[in-house]
Amino acid sequence: MVCRGSVLEKKFASSDVPEKEQINLLKDLESKETQYIWLKRHKISVNGFDLLTIIGKGAFGEVRLCREKKSGNIYAMKKQKKSEMLIRRQVEHVRAERNLLAEVASHCIVKLYYSFQDVEYVHLIMEYLPGGDLMTLLIKEETLTETVARFYIAQSVLAIESIHKHNYIHRQNWTTFCWTTMVI
Numbered sequence: 001m002v003c004r005g006s007v008l009e010k011k012f013a014s015s016d017v018p019e020k021e022q023i024n025l026l027k028d029l030e031s032k033e034t035q036y037i038w039l040k041r042h043k044i045s046v047n048g049f050d051l052l053t054i055i056g057k058g059a060f061g062e063v064r065l066c067r068e069k070k071s072g073n074i075y076a077m078k079k080q081k082k083s084e085m086l087i088r089r090q091v092e093h094v095r096a097e098r099n100l101l102a103e104v105a106s107h108c109i110v111k112l113y114y115s116f117q118d119v120e121y122v123h124l125i126m127e128y129l130p131g132g133d134l135m136t137l138l139i140k141e142e143t144l145t146e147t148v149a150r151f152y153i154a155q156s157v158l159a160i161e162s163i164h165k166h167n168y169i170h171r172q173n174w175t176t177f178c179w180t181t182m183v184i
């Protein structure tokens with residue numbers, strides 16, 4: 001059996017990753033492994049969630065607020081229709097999005113808790129961000145103050161930097177990919 005923790009530690013030995021970041025990355029790996037083992041034992045499905053209100057519409061289906069039955073935790077559930085992805089030849093993009101969310105641990109990137117699929121749909125269970133996207137904020141405010149604009153630009157640079165570190169590039173309108181955690 002490959003121990004991913006010790007493989008990572010060996011890689012750190014020949015890298016210049018700061019010690020604090022090494023500790024955080026190892027902790028992150030450990031919690032992902034624990035979750036992975038848990039998921040293997042308890043097959044997760046849409047039945048594990050109470051479906052609440054619709055909060056958005058994605059390219060391949062709706063995004064809903066949901067409550068996990070076992071924990072009572074609230075998440076955003078993005079439901080994507082597989083046949084639509086196939087028709088629009090977007091399977092690889094959807095897969096890349098899911099892998100990116102699973103791989104990149106950054107406070108600037110929406111957190112993915114679970115992903116699973118059934119015959120018809122792929123489901124992403126994400127952290128719920130109640131503030132809406134930056135475009136909604138811009139439409140509401142029309143003009144942002146320099147301080148607020150600086151804040152969102154800085155957050156976006158950090159988000160893009162964190163995905164570039166994992167060799168992903170972003171190809172979408174900036175204002176609709178930036179969501180805010182603040183309720184506006």
Ligand SMILES: Nc1ncnc2c1ncn2[C@@H]1O[C@H](COP(=O)(O)OP(=O)(O)OP(=O)(O)O)[C@@H](O)[C@H]1O
Pocket residue numbers: 055056057058059060061063076078110126127128129130132133176
């Ligand atoms: N984690 C979340 N928390 C709160 N709202 C969300 C979340 N994820 C998605 N939404 C809402 O659902 C909408 C659609 O989601 P998203 O942009 O991820 O879909 P998409 O399939 O990538 O769509 P598109 O390609 O048209 O952007 C978002 O604009 C947002 O309003």
